Amino acid sequence: MNKKKVKERLSEFAGICQNAENDEKALLEVALFVEDVFGIVLSDNEICEKNLGTHHAIEKFVFEKLQL
Amino acid sequence: MCGICGIVNLDWGRPPDVDILIRMMGRLRHRGPDSSGYYRDKQVALGHTRLAIIDLQTGAQPISNEDDSIWITFNGEIFNYLELGSELSSLGHVFKTKSDTEVIVHAYEQWGTSCFERFNGQWALALWDSGNARVILSRDRLGIRPLYYTTCNNRLLFASEVKALFADKSVGRKLDPAGISEIFTFWSPVAPRTAFTGIEELKPGNFAVIKNGIVKSKTYWTPSFPEEFSESGLSEKENADLLRNHLIDASKLRFTRSDVSVGAYLSGGIDSSITSSIVTKYTKAPLKTFSIRFTDLAFDEGQYQKEMVKRLDSDHRDVEVSNRDIGDVFPEVIWHAERPILRTAPAPLFLLSRLVRESGYKVVVTGEGADEVMAGYDIFREAKVRLFLARNPTSTKRSKILMKLYPWMQRSPGKAPAFADAFFSKGLYPLDPALSHRPRWNTTSSLKHILDPDFRRETEKVDVTEALLSKLPGTFNGWDALCKAQWLEMVTLLPGYILSAQGDRMLMANSVEGRFPFLDCNLVDFSNQLPPRHKLLALNEKHLLKIAFNDMIPESILKRPKQPYRAPDAASFFSGQDIDWVYDATRPSRLAHASVFNPKAVSRLIAKCRQVQGHNMSNIDNMRIVAVLSTMLVYYHYIEQDGSGGKNQRPAQPMKVIDKTI
Numbered sequence: 001m002n003k004k005k006v007k008e009r010l011s012e013f014a015g016i017c018q019n020a021e022n023d024e025k026a027l028l029e030v031a032l033f034v035e036d037v038f039g040i041v042l043s044d045n046e047i048c049e050k051n052l053g054t055h056h057a058i059e060k061f062v063f064e065k066l067q068l
Numbered sequence: 069m070c071g072i073c074g075i076v077n078l079d080w081g082r083p084p085d086v087d088i089l090i091r092m093m094g095r096l097r098h099r100g101p102d103s104s105g106y107y108r109d110k111q112v113a114l115g116h117t118r119l120a121i122i123d124l125q126t127g128a129q130p131i132s133n134e135d136d137s138i139w140i141t142f143n144g145e146i147f148n149y150l151e152l153g154s155e156l157s158s159l160g161h162v163f164k165t166k167s168d169t170e171v172i173v174h175a176y177e178q179w180g181t182s183c184f185e186r187f188n189g190q191w192a193l194a195l196w197d198s199g200n201a202r203v204i205l206s207r208d209r210l211g212i213r214p215l216y217y218t219t220c221n222n223r224l225l226f227a228s229e230v231k232a233l234f235a236d237k238s239v240g241r242k243l244d245p246a247g248i249s250e251i252f253t254f255w256s257p258v259a260p261r262t263a264f265t266g267i268e269e270l271k272p273g274n275f276a277v278i279k280n281g282i283v284k285s286k287t288y289w290t291p292s293f294p295e296e297f298s299e300s301g302l303s304e305k306e307n308a309d310l311l312r313n314h315l316i317d318a319s320k321l322r323f324t325r326s327d328v329s330v331g332a333y334l335s336g337g338i339d340s341s342i343t344s345s346i347v348t349k350y351t352k353a354p355l356k357t358f359s360i361r362f363t364d365l366a367f368d369e370g371q372y373q374k375e376m377v378k379r380l381d382s383d384h385r386d387v388e389v390s391n392r393d394i395g396d397v398f399p400e401v402i403w404h405a406e407r408p409i410l411r412t413a414p415a416p417l418f419l420l421s422r423l424v425r426e427s428g429y430k431v432v433v434t435g436e437g438a439d440e441v442m443a444g445y446d447i448f449r450e451a452k453v454r455l456f457l458a459r460n461p462t463s464t465k466r467s468k469i470l471m472k473l474y475p476w477m478q479r480s481p482g483k484a485p486a487f488a489d490a491f492f493s494k495g496l497y498p499l500d501p502a503l504s505h506r507p508r509w510n511t512t513s514s515l516k517h518i519l520d521p522d523f524r525r526e527t528e529k530v531d532v533t534e535a536l537l538s539k540l541p542g543t544f545n546g547w548d549a550l551c552k553a554q555w556l557e558m559v560t561l562l563p564g565y566i567l568s569a570q571g572d573r574m575l576m577a578n579s580v581e582g583r584f585p586f587l588d589c590n591l592v593d594f595s596n597q598l599p600p601r602h603k604l605l606a607l608n609e610k611h612l613l614k615i616a617f618n619d620m621i622p623e624s625i626l627k628r629p630k631q632p633y634r635a636p637d638a639a640s641f642f643s644g645q646d647i648d649w650v651y652d653a654t655r656p657s658r659l660a661h662a663s664v665f666n667p668k669a670v671s672r673l674i675a676k677c678r679q680v681q682g683h684n685m686s687n688i689d690n691m692r693i694v695a696v697l698s699t700m701l702v703y704y705h706y707i708e709q710d711g712s713g714g715k716n717q718r719p720a721q722p723m724k725v726i727d728k729t730i
Contacts, residue, residue, distance in 0.1 A: 012304045012601070015615075016608045028469040032456045033606040039297070044465045 001038065003068050007059065009037050014055050021053045030058060040065045070129070071096025071117040071576075072141040072215075073227035074194050076203050077110075078281040081222060083729045084113035091235040093117050093719035095712065096228055098404075099143070099576045105129050105724030107139045112196045112203060114141040117719055119579055121145070121431060124327050127167035128724045133177050134162055137199045139726075140176075142169045143228055144191030144213045145583070147321040152186060176204070181275055184288050188321070188589050192270075194226060202279035209289045210437070210587050211259070211272030211563030214572055217283075218267050224278055229573075230267055230406045234711035240266055241707050243664065243699075245526035251408050252515045252695065253532050255508075256564025260285075263407040263702060272563050289589075290541065291558045291596060293551035299599040307602050308616040310594060315616070318588030319346040322433050323353050330583070331356040331429040333420070334384070335633065336372030338610060338617075338625060339435025339444075343585050345620040347433075348380050355382040358424050358432065360416045363390040364636050372625055379622060387423045389416045391682075394640035395647045402701035403713040404577040405569040409698045410512070410691045412635045417574040425578040436571060437586035440557050441595045442610045443550060443603035444630065449473055451504030451553045452607065458498040472607055475629075501537055501544060504553030505560075509533055514688060515695050518669040536560070550600040637690035638682030641697065653700040662703045670696055 013033050017026065030052040031042050040062075042051075051061040062068075073092040075084035086108060093104055093115040100117025107114045107130040116129040122145070132139045146152070149168035152175055157163065161174040168189075175183035176195055181204060190212035195204040205226060207215050217226040220239050227233050234241055244265040250257045259269040270276055273289040294300075302310070323330050332344045334357040347355050357377060362368040370386075377384045394415040401415045424432055439445045453473055457466050500506060516524055536559075544552060575582045585591070595603070598612065605611040614626050636643075641650050652658065654674055659667040677685065677693055685693075705713060 008303065009601070013605060016605060016611070024465075024468060025472050028465065029472050029606050031466075032452065032469060035456065035459060036452065036606070037601050041459050043460070044463050047465055 001066055001068070003063065006038070006062050006066065006068065010055060010059055010062070013037075021049055027052050034058065034062060038062055038066060070119050070143045071099030071228045071232070072143045072192060072194060073115040073232045074141060074203075074225070075113045076224040076226075076278055077112070078219065078222045078224055078278075080111075083110045084108060084223070086113065086727070088236045089113045089115050090719060092225070092227055092232040094717045095232040095235050097717045097720055098579055099228055101579050101720050103128055103722050103724070104719035105726075107132075107141075107196070107726045107728075109198070109728040111198075111201070112139075114139055114194055114196060115719075116141045119430060119581060120328075121581060122149075122325070122327055123165055123167035126165040127169060129169055130724070130726065131165065131167070131169050131173060133173045137197070138173050138177060139196040139198070140169060140173050140193060142172060142191060142193040144189060144193070144208065145325070145581075146171060146187045146189040146191065147325050147588075148186075148188040150325075181206075181277070181286070181288070184275055190584070190587070192228060200279070202277055204275055204277055205270055206275035207270045207272055209273045209589055210558065210567065210592070212567050212572065212582075212584065212587060214568055215270045216262065216267055217270065217276075219283075220266075222281075224283065230262065230264060231403075231706070231711045231713070233267060234706065237710070241711065242266070243703065243707065245523060246530040246532065248408065248523075248664070248699070249516070249527035249530065250532045250564075251410070252519075252527070253509050253513050254536070254560040254564065255410055255512060256561055256569070257407060258532075258536060258560055258564055264706070272559075291555050291592070292541070292543070293547045293555065293596050295543070295546040296548040296551075300597060304602060304612070304615065307598055308612050311591075311612055312616040314588070314591040314594050315342065315585060316346050316350055318585035318591050319343045319433065320350055321588070322583040322585050323347050323351055326431055328431060329354075329356070329429055330431045330433060331358055331424060331427070332382075333357070333432055333434040334359050334373055334376055334380075334382070335435065336369030336376065336625070337435065337631070337633075338613065338621060339438035339586065341376050341435075341621050341625055342613070342617045343433055343435055344376065344380055344382065345617070346585075348382070349620065355380060356427070356429060357382040357384045358420060358427070359384070359386040360420050361386045361388040362416070362635070363388060364639070367634055367636060369631060372628065375622060375624060385423060385427055387416075387419050389419055389635070391636045391640045391643050392647075393419060394635060395644075395650070398640070398697065399649055399701050399705075400577070400713075401574070402698050403705045404573045405698075406573070406702070406706070407569060407698075408695055408702055409565070409569050410515070410695050412637050412640050412694055413633060414570045414574050415640070416635050417570060418577055421575045421578040421580040424580050430579060431581045431583060432575070433583045433585060435586060436566060436582065436584045437562070437592075438610070438613070440554060440562050440566075441586050441592055442613045443554065443600075444610045445557065446473075446630070446632065447504055447508060447557070448550055448553050448604055449607050449609060450507070451549060452604065454496060454503055454507075455498065455549055458496050458503075461496075501540060501552060502533065502556060503549065505556050511688065512691065515692055518665055518673065518692060518696065520663050520666050523664050548600040550604055551596070554596070636682075638677050638685045638693045640682070641693065642677045642680075642682035644681075649701075650697065653697055653704065658700070662700065662707075664699055664703065665696055
């Protein structure tokens with residue numbers, strides 16, 4: 001997986017999901033999506049606004065997790 | 069659409085009995101009320117009851133090839149018959165009709181049994197290849213059209229419906245505990261098993277060769293998915309465009325390849341709204357639409373139906389169904405369904421097809437199959453949540469995702485962890501090949517607690533879940549979790565319930581043919597190869613379908629919460645005045661005679677239903693009462709009585725007769 005592919009998949013998801021700030025359930029759906037599509041597993045601590053609250057945050061977090 | 073039947077001698081005995089054949093055809097008259105016909109020689113008899121749809125003038129069956137060495141009886145449609153016919157003509161084949169039936173005969177002549185891989189359609193058929201002294205039975209890929217067979221007294225009998233096999237009094241009539249066990253687990257029998265001992269159903273995507281007294285089945289197609297993470301690299305937009313083209317082609321084929329008018333079901337959901345919209349946008353055909361309304365507003369989708377009718381400007385009719393209507397019609401529904409069912413949902417569809425027929429139509433296009441092919445069912449979303457929970461079982465956060473799945477939990481969020489533990493985590497093994505379906509199967513299996521102890525012991529002789537899981541494709545373990553769930557759904561519930569008890573039987577009961585664009589073979593093969601996220605993106609079902617047609621469907625329908633098609637269950641039998649047949653079917657003496665259910669357990673269940681008039685009952689109690697009533701009706705129609713439903717009908721006239729024994 002390269003950065004371009006990650007961005008492409010995140011843009012697909014962006015079409016159906018608003019930012020998950022201040023929304024615990026939305027954060028969990030983002031976590032489900034990230035695990036499902038990028039094959040990574042998140043700890044409870046990682047399921048937080050800082051990592052998953054905005055599209056930019058998700059991108060940064062996935063890049064880090066995939067070491068891209 | 070038609071009914072087919074036949075008798076094949078498995079040794080060199082007397083010619084097939086024509087009286088039995090005609091009785092079999094009579095039992096299939098509802099499938100073919102326009103005319104009938106049979107072929108008979110010393111070895112084989114092929115019967116046909118016709119619902120004339122293509123080539124009204126010369127399409128009567130059975131039909132042969134140029135030298136009469138190959139004969140066919142055929143139920144269904146080959147939608148690409150014009151293209152295949154042109155190809156076969158260029159190869160030197162001479163046609164005497166304009167029917168799709170004759171195309172099959174020449175296709176078999178040209179390509180042998182590999183011809184089935186070339187057909188885009190829905191079929192069950194029998195070919196008598198006298199030159200090679202063999203009979204071929206064949207069924208479409210996903211099991212849209214039914215085909216049953218049994219062997220008895222050195223003969224093989226086959227038919228579109230089991231009731232036609234029972235027209236031969238020497239065929240035994242007994243409930244199969246293993247078949248009942250499958251229904252009380254998967255909601256449906258899984259072919260080749262049926263609800264009856266000794267009666268088999270040809271598996272979807274299979275053909276059988278009967279030669280020298282031996283029956284051999286072969287699979288020519290089965291649902292197949294790519295290895296996880298190796299799906300096509302096309303973008304969402306590219307795949308949406310391809311999906312749109314496939315569905316437009318599939319819908320146009322099904323609306324235009326007919327010599328009679330074609331109508332459409334309109335449920336108020338996305339699938340039928342799309343197929344109907346395609347007709348108005350891409351064909352010149354006038355659109356007639358049909359819908360079910362429920363007097364119980366909890367089940368009614370009238371608001372969305374009205375919105376689509378206005379948008380489509382279609383000539384629309386609907387049938388309003390009350391609880392009592394379902395209760396009244398249920399015995400006839402079960403005679404047609406020929407198996408126990410766990411929901412009453414087929415009954416309103418029976419009433420809808422009656423409306424279609426009364427309106428002068430005999431073909432309808434429906435959205436069936438979209439939920440399986442495009443990942444629309446809750447079971448797929450639930451499976452995704454189960455996996456999410458399984459990845460970190462000690463998480464204190466994850467169970468709250470259930471509130472995304474079940475919005476009712478937002479009113480009582482404290483219940484989420486307990487519910488998750490009870491429904492999602494119990495028996496949760498991430499590597500379980502049936503991870504998606506295990507909760508449904510376990511819940512449904514609890515129905516067996518009301519079985520008679522001896523009968524229950526018989527059902528336990530076969531572990532039906534292990535039997536199913538022992539037949540998984542070799543590549544199954546490499547598939548994505550969604551694909552695994554889709555495969556399980558496509559080989560159990562889709563053919564065994566959705567397309568049969570709820571589909572073919574309820575349509576054909578009123579001599580109406582169903583056509584299903586979402587089950588077009590090109591569309592299914594395309595969809596199965598899609599990246600799973602394009603079908604189910606996070607928890608958003610039918611994602612690609614919604615993108616592909618977002619310009620044709622109003623946002624109110626695209627974004628409405630999914631409402632699975634359901635009908636009132638227990639309330640249909642207990643909410644008003646007593647229904648005589650319900651009382652008769654559940655009398656302790658009758659229950660004891662049938663020896664299927666524990667009479668005391670059924671009495672307690674009935675008392676509970678009466679007390680609340682069938683309202684606000686649990687999911688499992690609703691299933692229990694429908695299971696008891698439908699099973700007892702199957703027992704009445706097919707074990708106590710002779711399976712004729714009291715309708716000893718003759719096949720429709722005119723009858724085409726080719727008898728080479730005379």
